[in-house]
Amino acid sequence: MAVDVAVNGGVGSIISISNFAFEILAFEASVRQSRMAAARRRSIRDQHAQDVATYVAAGGEESVQRVITGLYAVTRKLDQWYQRQFVDLSLSQGEWAVLSALARAPEGCLTPSHLADRSSVAPSSMTHRLDKMSARGLLERRPDEANRTRTLVSLTDDGWALFSTAIREANVVESETLAALSDAERHELARLLEAVITGLDDSEG
Template sequence: MGKSARTERSRYESEVAAYVAAGGDEQVQRVITAVHGLARRLSQWYTQQLSHHDLSPGEWAVLRHLAAESDDNVSTPSQLADATAVAPSSMTHRLDRMAERGLISRTPDAENRTRILVQLTRQGWDMFRQVIREGDLVESDVLAQVPTAQRARLAQLLELAIAGLDDALK
């Protein structure tokens, strides 16, 4: 079977078998490999979806951070650079492009005039909502194979794994 003809399922089975043969615990490898495969495929789809909106993954990271992770939906360029793992100079260029498109606004901080505050504009919020709604359709399709009654349990189990990440990865 050529690489282009491989299904995600066959890739998963091959990877799990290789990891177990190398000494990995089968249950651990089944879970981690499945989560990684799902994340990989979703990432490919998200990148394609974002390009339809003329958004780069980096710009999406800024929108997502401002909408969901920053205090009061306001952040500084340095905080955004740190949150998205880019150099501050790269963040400046990214924010320039986003401001030109009307997705974000930049204003001086009234308490510290040397600091700039970045926040989503109405247009930025509209873009965020549109991307989320479109993504929700694909994500729903991904979960179509999981019975509705078991989705809450799956979410609980994954949340348990996430809860341990901060301690496990220190």
């Protein structure tokens, strides 16, 4: 066919046909990607339904299992993305735990022993972790003015900037996760989850 076109239509016709063929291939690739995305969505939904049915058959209450299994499925999917984000930010999960704990600390600082307790690691392991993060300029250590035997750890400006970058990037993915819900539905879901959290506080009291 290329020979016929070259004789009858010239090089311009060959280029036109090549462009048309490229557009067809691009369209087919787009369709395949859409189908693969739909298949992934179906597989998550189908896996959730199967898990719920299994737990109910084993004696679980359906309404409870639908909620708890659903929460687990969402958390597991987000965790997969968070792990990739840690790699992109050159952070280990343990280092992220330190960043997050310091960013959320009421006074903006914690002791190394407090950080070790929160992370369930030995103090020596936490010291090594803090050394690495300090070398990157993410945190600083200083004596506690109220108790000179204690050391306080806090984020540097670079540490806070990295934490803020991670949160903004994650918020994009988290928003996409909730894209199927309207604003009103998001607020209602948040209200219900906060009621569950309040119940956890009451049960521990």
